[in-house]
Amino acid sequence: MLAKKDETERIEPMEYYDIFTPGAPPKERRFLVGRKEEIERLETYLLSPGIHPIVVGPRGIGKTSLVQQILDEQDRSVVTAQIEANTVSNFDELARCICDDLGIDVHNVSSTSHEMEETMQAKGKLVVAEGQLQHKEKTTEQMIGLSGKEISPQSLKRLLISSNTNAVISLDELDDLPGESDIPVKLAKLAKSLSNQSKWINQKFVFSGIGRDAHTLFGGHLSSQRNHPVIFLDPLKKNDFMAFFSAAEEELGISIPSPIKNEIIQDADGFPYYMHQVCFHMFLCHSKQSPSAIVTDYHYTEGKNKAFEDAFSHYLRKYKYSVYRLSDLQKSILREIVVPKKRHHNYFELEKKVARINNVSVKEAKKAFRKLMDSEYIQYRKSDDTISLNDALLKPFLRIKLNIRGTGRQASLFDG
Numbered sequence: 001m002l003a004k005k006d007e008t009e010r011i012e013p014m015e016y017y018d019i020f021t022p023g024a025p026p027k028e029r030r031f032l033v034g035r036k037e038e039i040e041r042l043e044t045y046l047l048s049p050g051i052h053p054i055v056v057g058p059r060g061i062g063k064t065s066l067v068q069q070i071l072d073e074q075d076r077s078v079v080t081a082q083i084e085a086n087t088v089s090n091f092d093e094l095a096r097c098i099c100d101d102l103g104i105d106v107h108n109v110s111s112t113s114h115e116m117e118e119t120m121q122a123k124g125k126l127v128v129a130e131g132q133l134q135h136k137e138k139t140t141e142q143m144i145g146l147s148g149k150e151i152s153p154q155s156l157k158r159l160l161i162s163s164n165t166n167a168v169i170s171l172d173e174l175d176d177l178p179g180e181s182d183i184p185v186k187l188a189k190l191a192k193s194l195s196n197q198s199k200w201i202n203q204k205f206v207f208s209g210i211g212r213d214a215h216t217l218f219g220g221h222l223s224s225q226r227n228h229p230v231i232f233l234d235p236l237k238k239n240d241f242m243a244f245f246s247a248a249e250e251e252l253g254i255s256i257p258s259p260i261k262n263e264i265i266q267d268a269d270g271f272p273y274y275m276h277q278v279c280f281h282m283f284l285c286h287s288k289q290s291p292s293a294i295v296t297d298y299h300y301t302e303g304k305n306k307a308f309e310d311a312f313s314h315y316l317r318k319y320k321y322s323v324y325r326l327s328d329l330q331k332s333i334l335r336e337i338v339v340p341k342k343r344h345h346n347y348f349e350l351e352k353k354v355a356r357i358n359n360v361s362v363k364e365a366k367k368a369f370r371k372l373m374d375s376e377y378i379q380y381r382k383s384d385d386t387i388s389l390n391d392a393l394l395k396p397f398l399r400i401k402l403n404i405r406g407t408g409r410q411a412s413l414f415d416g
């Protein structure tokens with residue numbers, strides 16, 4: 001197990017905005033619920049030579065929060081770096097950021113390293129190259145001097161070997177790169193190379209982003225996944241949310257009525273982001289409205305409405321403009337998709353149903369389906385003719401938009 005950093009003693013009590021942090025990782029470990037097993041797995045991987053794990057899952061499920069927790073838990077002697085791959089324009093810039101965070105000077109690196117060399121002699125100089133390699137074991141005093149040159153995976157690996165710094169480097173948002181980016185292919189090369197030479201490498205990488213598997217982050221470029229085990233984050237469970245609510249209520253000294261908690265849990269569909277958004281705004285409204293120790297249906301309804309607006313300006317911003325312009329027919333389709341528990345719906349059955357309940361032709365319904373596909377609300381899976389939401393995080397927020405009430409709640413909640 002990794003040694004834990006001392007927790008600085010907190011003097012001030014926490015406010016609701018310290019606990020409900022939509023879009024930011026939980027501030028304290030006790031507010032990161034339901035990820036015990038994943039944390040243990042990550043800790044083990046970080047102690048295993050040559051293993052550089054990958055964390056994936058749907059949007060807003062808690063990938064960054066999990067990785068952040070692991071970074072926070074590192075011993076003080078370990079340098080941690082967090083880089084969002086979508087904030088740099090290419091691999092060279094990414095490599096420079098990594099070196100910068102680790103205190104490695106790329107301008108004039110002088111290192112003594114005992115390593116399996118993969119080098120090529122050219123014009124009397126030792127240069128880093130990726131083709132026509134000759135392998136030899138040697139101790140070398142090398143001057144890389146990469147200030148003007150582009151940093152390749154090979155040269156970054158060398159820079160890392162040259163550094164004695166123990167580090168954990170999180171590379172996040174790997175899903176969000178333009179198609180022409182050289183980052184996935186070069187990162188895959190680096191990952192393979194790092195695992196091959198684990199003996200000399202003091203740094204660990206944790207790769208993360210939206211997706212189902214390594215393929216979604218690296219395309220087909222990661223040749224072997226043996227050294228890059230994947231942690232897929234499942235939706236949180238009811239008990240996880242309950243644990244969060246208990247901790248929040250205790251900290252704030254304010255209770256949330258059970259029907260409200262149950263409905264938030266049910267609507268959240270396993271997404272902590274939904275719970276954070278709704279509760280943040282619910283408590284904001286509560287703080288303005290009343291000094292009482294209980295939140296009410298009014299606060300909750302306000303919270304939901306504001307959460308909707310915020311979500312479509314933030315995690316779901318891609319839908320920000322179109323969500324206010326959905327036609328009645330499109331809303332009817334979405335309603336059919338977000339109401340039942342199942343995620344996949346037979347396209348042809350749904351098309352007929354939507355035409356029937358809206359009293360329009362199947363052709364017209366088809367057009368509405370097409371528009372929703374074009375604007376990436378829904379996707380069609382050809383293999384089994386099913387339709388599902390393109391982004392599972394849309395579900396809880398569309399339920400607000402479509403005014404779908406949770407079950408087990410009194411109708412009075414939204415009336416009046």
Ligand SMILES: Nc1ncnc2c1ncn2[C@@H]1O[C@H](COP(=O)(O)OP(=O)(O)OP(=O)(O)O)[C@@H](O)[C@H]1O
Nearest residue numbers: 021022023026033059060061062063064065272273
């Ligand atoms: N295990 C958890 N317990 C409680 N809250 C969590 C947990 N995981 C994430 N959250 C909260 O959920 C929200 C989304 O988390 P986070 O940003 O880590 O998700 P993500 O998967 O990285 O999102 P994205 O796909 O946009 O990168 C944040 O408000 C965060 O505080």
Ligand SMILES: [Mg+2]
Nearest residue numbers: 063064065172
């Ligand atoms: Mg994230």
